[in-house]
Every structure is written in structure tokens, then in C-alpha cells.
Amino acid sequence: MNSRTLVATMALLAANSCTAPAPEQQFLTDALTALGGRSRIAAAKTLVIEGKGVNYNLGQDMRPEAATQTFEVSGYVRKIDLTNRRQRIEQTRTPRFAYFQGPQPQTQIQAVDGDIAFNVNPAGEPSRVAAQAEQDRRVEWYHHPITALRSAVDSASSVSNVRTVGTDVRQADFTSGDKQWTMTISAAGLPLSISSRTSHPNLGDVVVTTTFADYQDTSGIKLPARLTGKVDEFTTWEINATRQAIDTDLGDLAAPSAVAAKPASPAAPNVTVQVLGEGVWLLSGQSHHSALIEFADHLMLIDAPQSEARTLAVIAKAKAIVPNKSLDELVTTHHHFDHTAGLRAAVYSGLTVITHAGNKEWVEHMARRPHTLQPDILAKNVSRLNIETVDGEREFTDQSMTVRLYHVAGNPHSDTMLMAYLPRQRILIQVDAFSPGPAVQPYAANLLENIQKRNLRVDTIVPLHGAVAPMAELVKVAGGAKTN
Numbered sequence: 001m002n003s004r005t006l007v008a009t010m011a012l013l014a015a016n017s018c019t020a021p022a023p024e025q026q027f028l029t030d031a032l033t034a035l036g037g038r039s040r041i042a043a044a045k046t047l048v049i050e051g052k053g054v055n056y057n058l059g060q061d062m063r064p065e066a067a068t069q070t071f072e073v074s075g076y077v078r079k080i081d082l083t084n085r086r087q088r089i090e091q092t093r094t095p096r097f098a099y100f101q102g103p104q105p106q107t108q109i110q111a112v113d114g115d116i117a118f119n120v121n122p123a124g125e126p127s128r129v130a131a132q133a134e135q136d137r138r139v140e141w142y143h144h145p146i147t148a149l150r151s152a153v154d155s156a157s158s159v160s161n162v163r164t165v166g167t168d169v170r171q172a173d174f175t176s177g178d179k180q181w182t183m184t185i186s187a188a189g190l191p192l193s194i195s196s197r198t199s200h201p202n203l204g205d206v207v208v209t210t211t212f213a214d215y216q217d218t219s220g221i222k223l224p225a226r227l228t229g230k231v232d233e234f235t236t237w238e239i240n241a242t243r244q245a246i247d248t249d250l251g252d253l254a255a256p257s258a259v260a261a262k263p264a265s266p267a268a269p270n271v272t273v274q275v276l277g278e279g280v281w282l283l284s285g286q287s288h289h290s291a292l293i294e295f296a297d298h299l300m301l302i303d304a305p306q307s308e309a310r311t312l313a314v315i316a317k318a319k320a321i322v323p324n325k326s327l328d329e330l331v332t333t334h335h336h337f338d339h340t341a342g343l344r345a346a347v348y349s350g351l352t353v354i355t356h357a358g359n360k361e362w363v364e365h366m367a368r369r370p371h372t373l374q375p376d377i378l379a380k381n382v383s384r385l386n387i388e389t390v391d392g393e394r395e396f397t398d399q400s401m402t403v404r405l406y407h408v409a410g411n412p413h414s415d416t417m418l419m420a421y422l423p424r425q426r427i428l429i430q431v432d433a434f435s436p437g438p439a440v441q442p443y444a445a446n447l448l449e450n451i452q453k454r455n456l457r458v459d460t461i462v463p464l465h466g467a468v469a470p471m472a473e474l475v476k477v478a479g480g481a482k483t484n
């Protein structure tokens, strides 16, 4: 080795050992450089994204796996105050399907100010969101390249665990207090996505991801013009920016004093009992009800809605009403999240789930998904899922009770929905197809069609939303007999 080679080798070693930045530093530098440079990002105070897009209807669509029902999003304005960690998203969404609240556009305002998350209703009244939603929104504030990188520049968050995915994509974990998220960048340093983990009452552990595309220059900073939100593999929203601005005046985004106090923890579920006929009870209270049916040697429950707490309270009440018979069966009317949030608690309680064949895979999926972030009762006490299915119809009968489950065919609310008919009591138990009370009943005509098509002799409609109603009320609301 001659002296010149030795010097060159020493220089190379020195560069490798002393001046090569840590992978975390390199990750930040590459991302900041790709977006316009550290000092430009550090100087930015506000960001506005205006655009339009689509919201999907995860957990409320026609079939469990479907993504066919969408809301058109217009007037989307997202204002971000980088200095004070505040954000306000305003959008108008118009259902492009038979929505239960009707076809009119709805304006939504969702805001976060530091650790406080709140909504503002159309009357301008703010209300603090529930604890889990608040936690999610505090983390999702960082689901934008600028908010996430700015927090690292300001030393409000730390970066760790840089790894390469595939050949040239890198990921790193960010931590800020109790919040954590993961950023993925391209070989050129452009942020491709930001994701974080959270707990969903129906799905358990989920990854919420925002992806970024179509970067465009705005006042010296590259901003993604296309943003897409996902929960695991399900796309939940898409926004295409039509105008973006840096450092414009946003007005006051501070949380109003009315929402400063922590929301009261939800009250324990109340279960009100109403006798509907011999061996039939409505277990109501809050917004979602269940029905209890007594056979000669066992009990059947219809729907386990809202939450684990509500379902456990409903099961306890059922056992108190008929203490000498076991509660063996749960009929799950349809797959929607609000009507299945207690399904796992019912599985834990040993109930066999009976549902439409089209929901089978989804029920199995919900019963076995991991719930490690917030272990529920089924996660703590793994129980076997027993499931039985119904296609067009199925009868459950013994000497004291007959229940016929029918598919509510062609209903625009859900493709895989069941209703329960009790021929002896002339009672029809159904949910969502007809909820006495609200002015808009987009699914009632189809329910009436299903009743007439099967020549069911119904005196009483028992809805699992709203109050019990005579059959005449359904006929009136559905606009008379419409068979075809």
C-alpha cells in the first residue's frame, strides 16, 4: 500500500465512522430535503388544504366486504395551525345511496386543539368527542407529511427504528408523548404514507393509514395533492386537493371553553323491559334495542348492539327475566358495526350466533381478530364461536314458541339482513328497515314488500330502533301496498 492509498483509505474510514449521519438523522434529512428543506418547513406556520373527494361507508355498507356506498365530499377545507397544533376540517358530504337520514347534504366540522378533540354541529355548537375518538384524532393530526416532520424539527417528537422495506423504501417510527406513528418514504425521500395503530370496538387492533401522492409545489414546499385514508385494508376516504396554501391567516382555531372539560364517562347501560306477548320481551334503552324470546327449554336473543357493556347488561337482564332457562342463541340481524359491537361479548357468553349466510365470514372474522391494544372480554377469555346460518328462511320451533327468520330480500339498507316473524304472536321483529319516529324511511317500502310477499300476518312491528308500532303504521309510512 503506497502512502497515497493509505491516506485515501484513512479518509474513507473517517468518513464512515465519524461523519455518516445516524439512519434516523438521514431519514429526516432526506424527507425534509424532498419537501423543500428543513428551514423552509421550520418556518411554515399554517397550511390550508381545499378539495373534494369521497367518504366510504365501512361497517355500514350493503354487504360486509362491500365498498359500494359512498358519500360525495365537497367543500373540503382542512386548516392546520402548525405552531399551536390545531386543526379544523370542514366538509359537506352527500350520500350517493339510500342513506337512512335521507339524500340531503350534511356539513361536518371536526377539530383538534392540542389534546382536545371536538366537533361542531350545524347550529355552531361544539361538543367534545368520546375518549377513544379523541385519542385517535390526536394521533391523526400527525397523518400529514408537514405536521409529522415539523414535530421532529421542533424536537416535539423523536424518530427511531429506521428500516428498509423492499429495495429502497424506508420506514421510521415517530414518538411524541403517548402518540406514535410510522412514516414511509420513497427513495427520493418523499413521504408515501403515515400510519398508526388503534383499537376499534368491532375490529380490534387496526392500522389507520393515510397515503400521499401527486406532490405539488406550494410556496416552496412540496405538498401531496391526493390523500387517502384506510383502516387496515379498507379505504375510508379520499381527498383531492384543488388548492393549497401556506401561511395564510386561519382565524382562531382554539377549542372553545365549552369543550375544555373532559367529557363525563358514559353512564352504565340501562336495560328497560317491555312485555310484547307471551314469551317475548323488548330489552330497550339507549338507542339500540334487543329482543328476548323464550322457547320450551332455552332463550334466544335478537341483536347484540352498541358495545360489550350494553350486551353484557342485556344478557344479564335476559337471565333475570327467565332465570331457569339458558340463553343459547343470538340472532344477528345484519353485519353493521352498531348492531354487532356486542357480538364478541355474546360469543364469550356462549351464545350460538345465527345470521344470514352472507355474514358468516364476517362474523368469524370479528370473533377471531386480535384485540391486544384494548383487550375485551373475549380476548381475555378465548371462547369458541358457534355459528349457524340462514339463507332465504329458517324456522325455529318447539311446543311453546315458533320463530321464523327471513332474509329481507332486496332491502337497500343491507343485502344480508334478517327479520324475525313470530306467527303465534303476529309480531315482526326487525331493525333499520323501519324505525318509527324519523321523518325519512327509505327502506320501509321494501320491508312491507317482504312481509306481503311471504303473506305474513303481522299485527305488531317491533323495531330495534324506536318504539313498537302497529302494522298499520308501517303500511302508512311505506305509502300503501307497493308490490311488484
Ligand SMILES: [Zn+2]
Pocket: 334, 336, 339, 413, 414, 432
Ligand atoms: Zn344497519
